[in-house]
Amino acid sequence: SSSVCCRSEVPATGTTQPAASLGFRPPAPHFTKMYLCMCLYVVFTSGLTVFFIYLRTFIYSFFMRGRPFPLQILLFGMLFCIYNGFLQGYYMIYCAQYPKDWFTDFRFTSGVLLFLFGMGINIHSDILLRQLRKPGDHTYKIPQGGLFTYVSGANFFGEIVEWFGYAIATWSIPAFAFALFTLCFIGPRAYHHHRYYLRMFTDYPKSRKALIPFIF
């Protein structure tokens, strides 16, 4: 459709003859505007995810007070991130097509807001977890405050909301697949953490749910 930014809509210029002799004209202004808007959109959404992954890699990992974990898990994590990053990036650059008014589309605006909301919860919850321990302490305590008031897996909930926000904002199958994978992978972690807390702490708040406030 003419309202869709399609990167295959490059004006035909012929095959062998010089473009000038065929009366070649630069791309129509509306095309360049559409293309620019598309590039801006891709840069914006990709920038949000790169920013979050930068925080997770270079800030989060240096500030948490967790126990050491197996190298194998680190390597699998890296492999997954490389593959997933390639998949999301390739799709955004070569496959995605958006209407030229996508910046004001409800899916884009609500998705970005959801992404930022989830990222805020995730970062805040990780800070609360970090504050539970003094340096060198590896014991588990009852998380308090923020969304932990309602769920045991507040950091996981934030992460899931964030990637569903990204999926809605980009309206892309790879992004929805990643959001679903995140739900399937860290949703059960929240549930197991919750069961652990209930078993370990007799004074654990009974009204607190595992992953979704007031529901589950």
Ligand SMILES: NC(=O)c1ccc[n+]([C@@H]2O[C@H](COP(=O)([O-])OP(=O)(O)OC[C@H]3O[C@@H](n4cnc5c(N)ncnc54)[C@H](OP(=O)(O)O)[C@@H]3O)[C@@H](O)[C@H]2O)c1
């Ligand atoms: N998108 C994805 O597919 C994906 C996958 C995995 C993780 N993540 C994200 O990565 C982050 C970390 O994941 P994770 O599985 O390591 O989270 P986690 O099990 O909640 O642990 C996070 C950190 O907090 C510490 N901690 C957890 N509960 C604690 C408690 N009750 N008392 C004291 N310290 C506690 C942990 O220490 P210990 O190391 O000693 O347990 C660890 O350092 C989360 O934000 C998660 O959402 C995303």
